[in-house]
Amino acid sequence: MTEPNELTAVETVAAVAQGKLTAEAVVRSCLARTDAREHEVKAWVTLDRDGAIRQAQELDKGPSRGPLHGVTIGVKDIIETRDLPTTSGSPIYAGWMSMRDAAVVSMCRQAGAVILGKTVTTEYASRHPGPTRNPHNLAHTPGGSSSGSAAGVADRMVHASFGTQTGGSIVRAASYCGIVGYKPSYNAVPTAGVKPLAPSLDTVGPMTRSVADAALVYSVVAADPEAAKVTAAKPRRIGLCRSPAWPEAEAGLDKAFEEARKRLEAAGYSVTDRELPASMQDILAVHTTVIEWEGYIALAAERIGAPDKLSATMRETQANGAKHGAAAHQAALGRAGRMRLELDALFDEVDVIVTPAAPGEAPEGLGSTGKAVFNSPWTLMHVPCICLPGMRGPKGLPISMQAVGKRGDDRRLLAHAMALEPVLR
Amino acid sequence: MTEPNELTAVETVAAVAQGKLTAEAVVRSCLARTDAREHEVKAWVTLDRDGAIRQAQELDKGPSRGPLHGVTIGVKDIIETRDLPTTSGSPIYAGWMSMRDAAVVSMCRQAGAVILGKTVTTEYASRHPGPTRNPHNLAHTPGGSSSGSAAGVADRMVHASFGTQTGGSIVRAASYCGIVGYKPSYNAVPTAGVKPLAPSLDTVGPMTRSVADAALVYSVVAADPEAAKVTAAKPRRIGLCRSPAWPEAEAGLDKAFEEARKRLEAAGYSVTDRELPASMQDILAVHTTVIEWEGYIALAAERIGAPDKLSATMRETQANGAKHGAAAHQAALGRAGRMRLELDALFDEVDVIVTPAAPGEAPEGLGSTGKAVFNSPWTLMHVPCICLPGMRGPKGLPISMQAVGKRGDDRRLLAHAMALEPVLR
Numbered sequence: 001m002t003e004p005n006e007l008t009a010v011e012t013v014a015a016v017a018q019g020k021l022t023a024e025a026v027v028r029s030c031l032a033r034t035d036a037r038e039h040e041v042k043a044w045v046t047l048d049r050d051g052a053i054r055q056a057q058e059l060d061k062g063p064s065r066g067p068l069h070g071v072t073i074g075v076k077d078i079i080e081t082r083d084l085p086t087t088s089g090s091p092i093y094a095g096w097m098s099m100r101d102a103a104v105v106s107m108c109r110q111a112g113a114v115i116l117g118k119t120v121t122t123e124y125a126s127r128h129p130g131p132t133r134n135p136h137n138l139a140h141t142p143g144g145s146s147s148g149s150a151a152g153v154a155d156r157m158v159h160a161s162f163g164t165q166t167g168g169s170i171v172r173a174a175s176y177c178g179i180v181g182y183k184p185s186y187n188a189v190p191t192a193g194v195k196p197l198a199p200s201l202d203t204v205g206p207m208t209r210s211v212a213d214a215a216l217v218y219s220v221v222a223a224d225p226e227a228a229k230v231t232a233a234k235p236r237r238i239g240l241c242r243s244p245a246w247p248e249a250e251a252g253l254d255k256a257f258e259e260a261r262k263r264l265e266a267a268g269y270s271v272t273d274r275e276l277p278a279s280m281q282d283i284l285a286v287h288t289t290v291i292e293w294e295g296y297i298a299l300a301a302e303r304i305g306a307p308d309k310l311s312a313t314m315r316e317t318q319a320n321g322a323k324h325g326a327a328a329h330q331a332a333l334g335r336a337g338r339m340r341l342e343l344d345a346l347f348d349e350v351d352v353i354v355t356p357a358a359p360g361e362a363p364e365g366l367g368s369t370g371k372a373v374f375n376s377p378w379t380l381m382h383v384p385c386i387c388l389p390g391m392r393g394p395k396g397l398p399i400s401m402q403a404v405g406k407r408g409d410d411r412r413l414l415a416h417a418m419a420l421e422p423v424l425r
Numbered sequence: 426m427t428e429p430n431e432l433t434a435v436e437t438v439a440a441v442a443q444g445k446l447t448a449e450a451v452v453r454s455c456l457a458r459t460d461a462r463e464h465e466v467k468a469w470v471t472l473d474r475d476g477a478i479r480q481a482q483e484l485d486k487g488p489s490r491g492p493l494h495g496v497t498i499g500v501k502d503i504i505e506t507r508d509l510p511t512t513s514g515s516p517i518y519a520g521w522m523s524m525r526d527a528a529v530v531s532m533c534r535q536a537g538a539v540i541l542g543k544t545v546t547t548e549y550a551s552r553h554p555g556p557t558r559n560p561h562n563l564a565h566t567p568g569g570s571s572s573g574s575a576a577g578v579a580d581r582m583v584h585a586s587f588g589t590q591t592g593g594s595i596v597r598a599a600s601y602c603g604i605v606g607y608k609p610s611y612n613a614v615p616t617a618g619v620k621p622l623a624p625s626l627d628t629v630g631p632m633t634r635s636v637a638d639a640a641l642v643y644s645v646v647a648a649d650p651e652a653a654k655v656t657a658a659k660p661r662r663i664g665l666c667r668s669p670a671w672p673e674a675e676a677g678l679d680k681a682f683e684e685a686r687k688r689l690e691a692a693g694y695s696v697t698d699r700e701l702p703a704s705m706q707d708i709l710a711v712h713t714t715v716i717e718w719e720g721y722i723a724l725a726a727e728r729i730g731a732p733d734k735l736s737a738t739m740r741e742t743q744a745n746g747a748k749h750g751a752a753a754h755q756a757a758l759g760r761a762g763r764m765r766l767e768l769d770a771l772f773d774e775v776d777v778i779v780t781p782a783a784p785g786e787a788p789e790g791l792g793s794t795g796k797a798v799f800n801s802p803w804t805l806m807h808v809p810c811i812c813l814p815g816m817r818g819p820k821g822l823p824i825s826m827q828a829v830g831k832r833g834d835d836r837r838l839l840a841h842a843m844a845l846e847p848v849l850r
Contacts, residue, residue: 082730096524106726185755190722192621199624200612223722224751297615297648301531305507326649330610330833337765344759382758408755 004029009071009159009213016070023056023070027114030072034116034157040138042131043152045077046084047117055114067228068220069112074152074161076145077118078125079204080193081105084115088195089123089130089145092302092309102193104162104204104221111220116158119148122369124299125164125197128311129369134176136397140362143173144369149207150177160208160217164194166201166291168358168375171402174207174387176362176370178398180421181207182214183375185408186382188222198294200333201287201379211421214386215414227411232418238264239274239350241404244281245373250360252393257356259391260401260424264354267423274350276377280339286332287376293329296321336380340407343381347406352416357402361393378404384413390425400424429454434496434584434638441495448481448495452539455497459541459582465563467556468577470502471509472542480539492653493645494537499577499586501570502543503550504629505618506530509540513620514548514555514570517727517734527618529587529629529646536645541583544573547794549724550589550622553736554794559601561822565787568598569794574632575602585633585642589619591626591716593783593800596827599632599812601787601795603823605846606632607639608800610833611807613647623719625758626712626804636846639811640839652836657843663689664699664775666829669706670798675785677818682781684816685826685849689779692848699775701802705764712801714749714757721746761805765832768806772831777841782827786818803829809838815850825849 004012004026015021031049038044052072059069075081078088080098082105087093105115120130122145132147134140135155142151146163150173153161163170165183174181182205189204196202206217219228240261242249249257264271276283296303296318303310303318310318324332346353356374363370378385384407389400401424405413429437429451440446456474463469477497484494500506503513505523507530512518530540545555547570557572559565560580567576571588575598578586588595590608599606607630614629621627631642644653665686667674689696701708721728721743728735728743735743749757771778781799788795803810809832814825826849830838 098523099521101726101730103723103725106729110729185758187625187719187758188751188755190621190719190725191624192723193726196615196617199616222751223725223747227751294612294615298528298617300528300615300648301526301618304531304535305526322648326613326647326652327833327836330613330835333612334769334833337762340762341766408752408759410755411752 005033005156008210009208009216012070012159013068017064023059023114024053026070027052027056027072030116030158037155037157041133041135041151041155043119043148043155043157045087045118045120048084048115051083052114052116059112065112067111067216068108071113071160072116072158073108073113074116074119074149074158075105076149076162076164077121078164078195079105079162081115081118084118089121090309092306100193103190107221119152119161121145122147123311123314124195125166125169126295126314126317128313129366133366134362136178140364140397141176141366141369143176143362145169146173146207147369150174150179150181153207153209154179160206160213162204163207165203165205165375165379166197167379168372170205170207171375171385171387172358172370172372175357175389175398175400178389179207179209180211180214180389181387182218183379183385184218184222185384185410188410196298198291198298200290200294211386211414211417227414230411230414233415234419235351235416236270237350238269238271239353240271241274241353241355243355243374243377244276244283248359248371248373252399253356253360256391256393256399260354263423274346274353277342279342283339283377283380284373286335287380289324289328289332290336290380292317292321293324340381343383344407352413353404354401355404357387357400361395361397361399381407383407384410386413386417388417388421388424430458430581433635434633434641437495437584438493442489448484448539449478451495452477452481452497455541455583462580462582466558466560466576466580468544468573468580468582470512470543470545473509473540476508477539477541484537490537492536492641493533496538496585497541497583498533498538499541499544499574499583500530501574501587501589502546503589503620504530504587506540506543509543511543514546515734517731525618528615532646544577544586546570547572548736548739549620550591550594551720551739551742553738554791558791559787561603565789565822566601566791566794568601568787570594571598571632572794575599575604575606578632578634579604585631585638587629588632590628590630590800590804591622592804593797595630595632596800596810596812597783597795597797600782600814600823600825603814604632604634605636605639605814606812607643608804608810609643609647610809610835613835621723623716623723625715625719628804636811636839636842652839655836655839655843658840659844660776660841661695662775663694663696664778665696666699666778666780668780668799668802669701669708673784673796673798677824678781678785681816681818681824685779688848699771699778702767705767708764708802708805709798711757711760712805714753715761715805717742717746718749718754765806768808769832777838778829779826780829782812782825786820786822786824806832808832809835811838811842813842813846813849
């Protein structure tokens, strides 16, 4: 029999509901896998071994608590948990206890999930990396900022995890680790109890090993039970989009992009090349203004209170942020609002956009978690994006596409992603 | 000589800089006023008497720390402070210490402000009121949700305070208490460390006794030093707007609105009636969907973890929120985005909108903090709004207009508000 840690979340819920597995057996299986691999992967800041077993034992005493009964979840360490520290990847928050659960954590517990622990994040979900390694090749970054959430799920330590995306922190890390990563529409999932980086962009979303798992977790934290009932629906018109980040494409991306086209066409889909309108060609610069300025003011207390405890990378990011100024930031927000309407119109012509999830394979080394340029335009547009893994680059590491849907139409994107998932995998 | 607590923030900074006053004398004056009045007004949850004196003594030891040197500030009790509890007006958070400063608090401390304490908020900045009374008539509400922040400033206990607005919680409370209340453009001021209610709307802003004071505090927390240099600039074209909330106008509002028109015309301004376009007539319903749904998911941890510690009002609000559903919420966000562009266009035709700040005078009794209907459309539009007090209603209580500016053009709104302030007062 497949070890419980290898199951998807959907399979786990079914197995526990049918009495084939106890929640405790599920948790112990995830912990055993973690014991075997964590010294190399380093996905966790805090692993709540005893707490997780206790949670599982409590679940096993009663009937199903809800749609996540028995599923293990890792929580990015900028997301608050009442019983574990939330360090935000910074020495300033070493041991910091908020004494409360973030909204998404509370919703998952209520639905029967077991919180396994807190996963490694870059410093404040920005650029300075943590120690996590890519399970596919330990010499490579897992991506970021949701580094531990991506690596833990990819390495079968945990069924699902939460990431957050302000630039590319869910989808890029998922791509590098070869898993599904779902950035929902903006504000579809509550950010209460999540350390803000750029509130105009910050989005919480699930990282999983299947689209169905992403839909399941999303349905709980978006309070949208309909999303859990979504089934695969073929998009009639697929727009294949290189995006304005194409000049940053790395080795293997072009080939993977054309391979995606080939697979989609071979499966009978109508695929046309679609690029963003000319009026949106500076979208990367607009995103940079928003994320850097908002990061500058959002982290004022840390910058003012303990400047020596910021990384050199963060000090540089803060200095860049300060240069934009309040007026440029507001102008960028205005531009973004107008661009969103233009992108809405593009979805009158295509049902879904398929576009690279990252510039290529996970870069070598742990000094950088890679570039968000293939993600930040969509994050700025507030549209739902989901990483669909399945290809490999020249070094044998994952290269992924992402499916991008219309703003607010998360259920439809999930349905299309379920249809595309086996085609691209 | 005027008592220091009676001075504006601008006057206080000047007096301290010129050596006419010490920061300690300023703080002691504010505390003396508070001692004389707090038993009736009940503006404070936590008054940091000793801490404020210590902060002032520290300031007096050195040169000017910055643009708020010696100014006293009250902090709405949903905004975190490293040294005082943050109760969010809820028994769930009784004594809760976050051990960190919200971004705005840290920015003010760095600029030389003295944090006097935490002011009364309604429960989670929603509807269930605290004990604060209106200083103009203790039998009336001060408005909400920034109740203590409004009353404390109006009653000369403190020079300035922070409120937050998701519906009408800054401008309406300012109107009822006869002070200036400034809701900046969305995300111009960091919300880090502020308990979220509806992140698509939540905005932090200063409550003061003059527009110049609002500009001064805003310049610090928006990291926009230019805003502190703004001087009065007459708007060429004023749009007088009854707004879609006009059917909710109460006794005295019609008269005050016409009085505002008369004063503006007598001062030589070009005033024309402007209403929101027909396509925006359901703006109040769109706002209701956003605030109630986001409040429902944002407060998930509190609702799930301690349902018996929510007020009956909050339980009702949560039940209303649950009815909207995720899809209706996303549709409402889409509508709001399109409406924002329509409103941008209206500002091609007028320089500023003048519109009621509240339905009328502060309602009698403390059971409700009044209606946000004259505020929530502008909050949804992300535009800057500033309450300009100066009129009185049939019961002798304040009735105010607000000036509304173009999204992102906070400096220009402040300049126009400085010009209109003496005309309307």
